[in-house]
Amino acid sequence: MPTLRIPTPLRPYTEGAGEIEIQAATVGGALQELLDQYPALRLHLMDEDGQLRAFVNLFLNDEDVRHLQGQQTELKADDRLMILPSIAGGVDADTQPQGLRKVDHAALRTNQAFIIALNILAYLFDLPWLAGLVMGAMLLGTLLKAPGFGFIYKHILAPLGIMKPDVLLDNPEPHRFAQGFGGVVMLGGVVALYSGLSTLGWGLVWLVIALAALNLFGGFCVGCAVYYWLGRLHLPGFGKRPPQDTVPGMRPKMGA
C-alpha cells in the first residue's frame, strides 16, 4: 500500500502520525483521503478557493508531482508520497517600491574617492601606469558588478568602522553603467598617454576626476543620468526608472 508522509509541523493535526497508509489510486485521491481523515489539515493545506496553498509541495519518491502528472499521477503499491513544505518569508514587498534594491552608497563614495585621488597622483607624478590601474579597477568592477575600489570599503574601511554603511533604495544598474562609461573614458586616456598624446590623455583622466568629484561632493551621477535618459528612449538594457521624486542621476533620498 502506498504511504503518505506528513511533515513535523502538520503532525499535531494527524494525532502525531508521521506516515499514513493510502488506499487511493492517485495523488489527488491520497490528498482527499488525508483531508477526510484529518479535516483540521484543510485550513493549512488548502486556500479559500480549494487550491493547494503555494507552499505545499507533493513529492512522489523524491520527484515533485508537478513534474509528473500532478494530482492525476497514479500511485503504485510501494510508492512513497511526501508533503514537503517550501518555506518563504521576508519583509513585505510594498516597503521596497518599484523593484528598487538596497545600494550601499558608502561603497560608491569610497570608489569615487579612490578614482579621484589615484588619478590626481597619476597626473602630478606623471604616472600613466597608475591611471591604467584606475582604468583596470573600473572596468573589472563593471564586469564583476561592483564598485572597482569597493573591496577597500568592504574589507578594510567598513570592518574598521572608518566608513559607515549608507544604504539607500536605488537601482544598482545605472551606477554600474556610470563606472563602465568612466572606465572606457579612462581607457581612451591611457591609450592616448602611451601613444604620446599627453594633453588628450590627461584631459580624459581629468574628465573622469571631474565627473567622480561631482558625484562624490555634489551627489550627482552623470553616468546614471545618461543611463536614465537612454532608458527614456526605450533602449534595451536600460529598463530601470529613477526612484520616485528623484531627479535622474541625483542620489536618492529614500533610506532602506
Place this chain on the structure above:
Amino acid sequence: MHLHIPAEVLDQIHAHGVAAYPEEGAGFLLGEVSGEIRQVVSVLPLDNAREDAARHNRYLITPQDMLRGERQAAELGLDVIGVFHSHPDHPNAPSEFDREWALPWFSYLITSVQAGKAVGSRSWRLTEDRAAFVQEEIVSE
C-alpha cells in the same frame, strides 16, 4: 510559550543574518519539543534559494532543503521545530508575507539586522486559525 535556545546558538543565528546582509538569511531550528517546552539544540543555516532580484527581501527554503533538514535532524535524534530568518533593516516582527506562507506549530525566529548589525531576535508562532502570529518568549541560556 517559550523557546529555549543556548546563547551560542543564538549567536550563530545572528552571525548568519549579518553574513547574509543586505540580503535575507535563513535556516532551520533543530531541537526537541515536550509539551509547551521547546528547546533548540542546534541550527542548520541554509543558502537563500532565491536567485532573483528579491533576495534582499525574500528568502526561500525549498522542499529539497526541507527534506534534507528533516533527515539531518533525524540523524541527531531531533526534529525541525522552526525556522529562523533575518529582516535586513526592518523590525523583527513578521510581515504579512511571512504569515501567508507560515506553517502552524513551527517557531519563526526573526532577527532584525540593521546596517549590518544584528540588533535583536524575537520568535513567533502562527495561530491555529492562521489569522495572526503570537510572540513566544526567547529564553537564551
